[in-house]
Structure formats: structure tokens, C-alpha cells
Amino acid sequence: MQSSASPINAQAPRKPPGLDPAILASFPTLRFKASAAAPECAGCLSDFAAGDALRLLTVCRHAFHTPCIDSWLRAHTTCPVCRSDLDAAPAPAPRHEDPAAVAVDVECDRRGGAG
Ligand SMILES: [Zn+2]
Numbered sequence: 001m002q003s004s005a006s007p008i009n010a011q012a013p014r015k016p017p018g019l020d021p022a023i024l025a026s027f028p029t030l031r032f033k034a035s036a037a038a039p040e041c042a043g044c045l046s047d048f049a050a051g052d053a054l055r056l057l058t059v060c061r062h063a064f065h066t067p068c069i070d071s072w073l074r075a076h077t078t079c080p081v082c083r084s085d086l087d088a089a090p091a092p093a094p095r096h097e098d099p100a101a102v103a104v105d106v107e108c109d110r111r112g113g114a115g
């Protein structure tokens with residue numbers, strides 16, 4: 001005797017784990033400029049290069065390579081750096097950034113030599 005009933009298949013449909021594409025699309029893309037400080041992309045752990053296409057998470061002001069963050073947000077709804085919830089509505093009022101917290105040291109190490 002065979003039974004065609006599968007009680008395991010009775011799960012209620014849940015929201016997909018990734019970020020809503022509409023929210024993702026709301027984050028602006030920009031070109032990285034070499035003149036700015038060059039942090040690394042948390043998605044691929046590579047330094048940004050001039051002309052790279054970045055996506056800026058306006059919720060927390062973190063930027064990543066567009067393909068890196070797009071791929072990440074297919075399975076997550078938080079910023080990979082600060083874990084800000086990107087699924088929530090944007091903050092009603094912009095918060096003041098502490099200028100002391102954005103100190104980035106850029107060392108220009110000039111070493112003569114062939115190579
Ligand atoms: Zn990247």
C-alpha cells in the first residue's frame with residue numbers, strides 16, 4: 001500500500017532570506033575615486049580601485065563592490081560590516097557623524113628602487 005500524503009510538505013511559505021530587491025535597488029551606485037580614502041570591500045576583501053562600481057548602503061554609509069554586496073544581500077538583510085538592518089525603513093533623521101571616528105590614515109610610502 002502506498003500513501004501519497006506528505007505532511008512534511010505542509011510548511012507555510014516564508015519570506016525569502018535575502019533583501020527585498022526594491023530596497024536593494026534604492027541604494028545608489030557610484031564610482032570609486034582614487035582621491036578618497038581606500039577602504040577594502042568586505043565582500044571580497046580587496047581594496048577598492050579607481051573606477052570600481054560601488055554600491056553605497058545609505059542606512060549605514062558603508063560601500064562595497066556592486067556585485068559583492070548584491071550577492072551578499074541575496075541571502076542576508078544586514079550590512080556585512082556593521083550588521084545594520086537594511087530591511088528596516090530608513091532613519092527618519094540623519095545622525096551626525098563623529099568626525100573623529102572617520103580618521104583614516106593613508107600612508108604614502110615612497111621607496112625608490114627598481115621593480
Ligand atoms: Zn568586493
Ligand SMILES: [Zn+2]
Nearest residue numbers: 060062079082
Ligand atoms: Zn554598514
